Amino acid sequence: MGLQAYLILAATVFCIGLFGVVTRRNTIGILLGIELMLNAVNINLVAFSHFSGTATGMIFTLFTICITVSEAAIGLALVILLFRVRRTVMADHLDLLKG
Amino acid sequence: MISDPGGLALVSLLLPAASFLILAIVAPLRRSGRPAAYGSILFAAGALAAAIASWRSHAGESASRLAWDWLPSGGVSIATVGVLADADSTLMLILVTLVAFLVQLYSLEYLHDEPPAALGRYYTYHSLFAFSMMGLVLAPNLLQLFICWELVGLCSYLLIGFWYQKPEAARAAVKAFWTTKAGDVGLLIGIVLLWRVTGTFDLIELRRLVTDGTVPVMGLSLISFCIYLGAVGKSAQFPLHTWLPDAMEGPTPVSALIHAATMVTAGVYLLHRTVFLFPPDVLMVVAWIGAFTALLAAVLACVQDDIKRVLAYSTVSQLGYMMAAIGAGFSAAGFFHLLTHGLFKALLFLGAGAVIHAVHSNDLPNMGGLAKRMPQTAIVFIVGTLSLAGIPLFGGFLSKEEILGATLAGHQTGPFILLIVVAFLTAFYMFRVVFLAFYAGPPAGGPSHHQPHDPPAVMMLPLWILAVLSLGVGVYSTLAGHFLTFGAEEGEHAPAWLTPSAVGVAIAGIALAWLVYQRRSIDAGKLAAAFGPIRYAALHKFWIDDIYERVLAFALLGFSRTIGWLDRYLVDGVLNVVSSWTVSSGAMLRMVQTGRAQDYVFGVAVGLLILILWMRWALA
Numbered sequence: 001m002g003l004q005a006y007l008i009l010a011a012t013v014f015c016i017g018l019f020g021v022v023t024r025r026n027t028i029g030i031l032l033g034i035e036l037m038l039n040a041v042n043i044n045l046v047a048f049s050h051f052s053g054t055a056t057g058m059i060f061t062l063f064t065i066c067i068t069v070s071e072a073a074i075g076l077a078l079v080i081l082l083f084r085v086r087r088t089v090m091a092d093h094l095d096l097l098k099g
Numbered sequence: 100m101i102s103d104p105g106g107l108a109l110v111s112l113l114l115p116a117a118s119f120l121i122l123a124i125v126a127p128l129r130r131s132g133r134p135a136a137y138g139s140i141l142f143a144a145g146a147l148a149a150a151i152a153s154w155r156s157h158a159g160e161s162a163s164r165l166a167w168d169w170l171p172s173g174g175v176s177i178a179t180v181g182v183l184a185d186a187d188s189t190l191m192l193i194l195v196t197l198v199a200f201l202v203q204l205y206s207l208e209y210l211h212d213e214p215p216a217a218l219g220r221y222y223t224y225h226s227l228f229a230f231s232m233m234g235l236v237l238a239p240n241l242l243q244l245f246i247c248w249e250l251v252g253l254c255s256y257l258l259i260g261f262w263y264q265k266p267e268a269a270r271a272a273v274k275a276f277w278t279t280k281a282g283d284v285g286l287l288i289g290i291v292l293l294w295r296v297t298g299t300f301d302l303i304e305l306r307r308l309v310t311d312g313t314v315p316v317m318g319l320s321l322i323s324f325c326i327y328l329g330a331v332g333k334s335a336q337f338p339l340h341t342w343l344p345d346a347m348e349g350p351t352p353v354s355a356l357i358h359a360a361t362m363v364t365a366g367v368y369l370l371h372r373t374v375f376l377f378p379p380d381v382l383m384v385v386a387w388i389g390a391f392t393a394l395l396a397a398v399l400a401c402v403q404d405d406i407k408r409v410l411a412y413s414t415v416s417q418l419g420y421m422m423a424a425i426g427a428g429f430s431a432a433g434f435f436h437l438l439t440h441g442l443f444k445a446l447l448f449l450g451a452g453a454v455i456h457a458v459h460s461n462d463l464p465n466m467g468g469l470a471k472r473m474p475q476t477a478i479v480f481i482v483g484t485l486s487l488a489g490i491p492l493f494g495g496f497l498s499k500e501e502i503l504g505a506t507l508a509g510h511q512t513g514p515f516i517l518l519i520v521v522a523f524l525t526a527f528y529m530f531r532v533v534f535l536a537f538y539a540g541p542p543a544g545g546p547s548h549h550q551p552h553d554p555p556a557v558m559m560l561p562l563w564i565l566a567v568l569s570l571g572v573g574v575y576s577t578l579a580g581h582f583l584t585f586g587a588e589e590g591e592h593a594p595a596w597l598t599p600s601a602v603g604v605a606i607a608g609i610a611l612a613w614l615v616y617q618r619r620s621i622d623a624g625k626l627a628a629a630f631g632p633i634r635y636a637a638l639h640k641f642w643i644d645d646i647y648e649r650v651l652a653f654a655l656l657g658f659s660r661t662i663g664w665l666d667r668y669l670v671d672g673v674l675n676v677v678s679s680w681t682v683s684s685g686a687m688l689r690m691v692q693t694g695r696a697q698d699y700v701f702g703v704a705v706g707l708l709i710l711i712l713w714m715r716w717a718l719a
Binding site for chain 2 (some may be wrong): 023094096097
């Protein structure tokens with residue numbers, strides 16, 4: 001399998017993630033979508049690293065995973081706080097900035 | 100010391116200006132009342148002395164001119180300001196300063212009940228008026244004359260409306276201002292048109308151009324008519340005469356100064372100064388309108404019960420006389436009558452003021468039998484009345500003869516006949532006032548608790564001075580057959596029957612008034628009934644005021660309604676459409692701001708996609 005197959009996979013996963021972010025009503029679902037998008041980027045980085053023969057992409061992926069974990073921790077903490085205040089985690093109820 | 104006429108005239112002009120500036124700027128002095136009045140009177144006396152000195156130092160036909168460039172533009176100045184002291188202007192200057200001084204003196208007692216601040220305001224206006232009127236008289240060019248012309252109009256407005264708490268006074272002030280302004284527009288147009296034709300405002304220069312034939316006088320019909328329009332407004336000629344009787348709402352001394360002796364005669368003076376510009380056809384109009392105004396006002400004066408209104412209509416009538424003389428081509432005769440009229444009409448008004456002061460009423464039926472109670476006032480008033488009636492040995496005799504002779508010599512037979520009728524009516528209505536106010540029995544309302552008496556010396560002195568001057572001018576001019584330079588030239592043209600007939604109609608008028616109002620052998624009611632329709636029309640002022648009111652109200656209201664409609668629906672409509680578009684497009688745009696994060700993310704994604712596509716195909 002060539003590089004192209006990996007890129008198509010990554011793009012597909014990214015689009016699924018974006019679709020999830022835009023359409024899910026549940027905030028936790030949105031967070032999951034963000035994880036998918038980040039992992040699609042990781043697939044790209046690893047694939048480029050493998051086919052170019054350098055380790056830079058691998059190393060960068062390790063950074064991304066770390067950041068993703070912190071992001072998930074903070075995101076979930078936000079969701080819990082949000083639930084305490086608003087008694088809901090549905091994204092379409094959170095429209096205080098409506099014009 | 101200054102000794103040339105121009106310099107003295109300038110001193111005379113600047114004294115009231117200084118008085119006005121001091122009173123206008125130093126507010127505590129103005130509000131103090133009597134000190135302000137003393138200052139103003141002192142300056143007026145100085146102006147009178149300088150004016151007399153200027154006239155005495157003036158010799159023959161020469162003109163002393165002091166002028167400074169004004170409005171410099173592109174190296175040349177359009178106009179000058181300064182003084183032009185010649186035979187006519189210095190004589191007029193004496194009349195103005197004399198009457199102004201006497202009236203200011205008289206007002207001191209007449210207005211002694213006014214609060215100090217109002218008295219100070221009164222004298223401030225008086226100083227401004229004296230300055231403006233003298234600036235008008237001495238103006239070396241038409242532009243300065245016009246500016247001063249407007250200033251005296253302003254002073255007239257301020258002084259008519261002196262008791263502005265009275266609605267009639269405020270209304271009369273506005274009416275006077277607007278009516279004269281209607282004529283002033285014509286004057287301004289005339290001056291500007293004249294400047295386009297000749298390139299100068301200067302009176303001496305204009306006279307030179309016209310006498311040289313550089314500017315043919317025949318081409319000046321429209322221009323001279325425009326200038327005449329200004330005089331029609333200011334000198335209360337038909338059809339703009341309606342403001343003058345209403346102007347009697349002002350204090351009586353003001354009426355004496357502004358609305359009898361000086362300001363209203365400014366129109367006559369203007370025509371006298373510019374008469375060389377007038378072609379015969381325009382002069383014909385001037386003569387006819389003058390004579391018609393004289394007759395109309397004389398008829399109106401016969402039915403008035405308010406003593407001041409009788410005098411006001413008589414002023415309009417006499418102004419018509421002067422205009423008729425100018426129209427007949429003898430402007431010097433008109434100017435001579437202006438001077439004598441200024442003396443005896445100021446006297447009559449101040450005398451009427453003394454009567455009003457004593458009786459506390461303007462109405463003739465409330466007076467009667469005053470000759471016993473106010474002997475001095477009665478004597479001076481009768482001197483003024485005889486002067487106005489044109490009886491020999493009194494002030495108005497020769498000047499009236501001159502005017503009648505001038506209309507005959509100018510072949511204006513129509514105006515001449517009108518003026519003879521007016522001479523009869525003048526004698527009649529003035530002696531009606533004399534008999535009703537001073538001789539007929541006291542008013543029917545029983546003996547009043549208030550006893551009328553002669554006013555104090557401060558008021559009597561101006562009356563006596565004016566009476567002596569009227570009498571002096573009259574005696575001298577009657578015996579000598581001329582006065583200064585007046586009367587020598589026109590007198591030769593008059594036929595021999597003129598003087599006896601003019602005096603005859605005046606005596607007939609006096610006799611009729613005596614029969615009706617003193618002996619009562621002719622019933623006043625029957626006399627009135629004989630002239631039923633005319634009397635009815637005269638009581639309604641020939642409906643001229645009503646016509647103005649209707650026409651102006653109709654035209655103005657129609658115009659205002661149209662403009663109002665345009666404003667409400669056209670101008671406001673455009674603004675309303677623009678604003679409602681803004682509001683509705685804003686309302687639509689705010690739907691974009693949903694407040695939900697997902698929508699924004701979607702927007703960012705779509706935007707990114709478009710950007711990528713655009714970069715891929717458009718920029719590649």
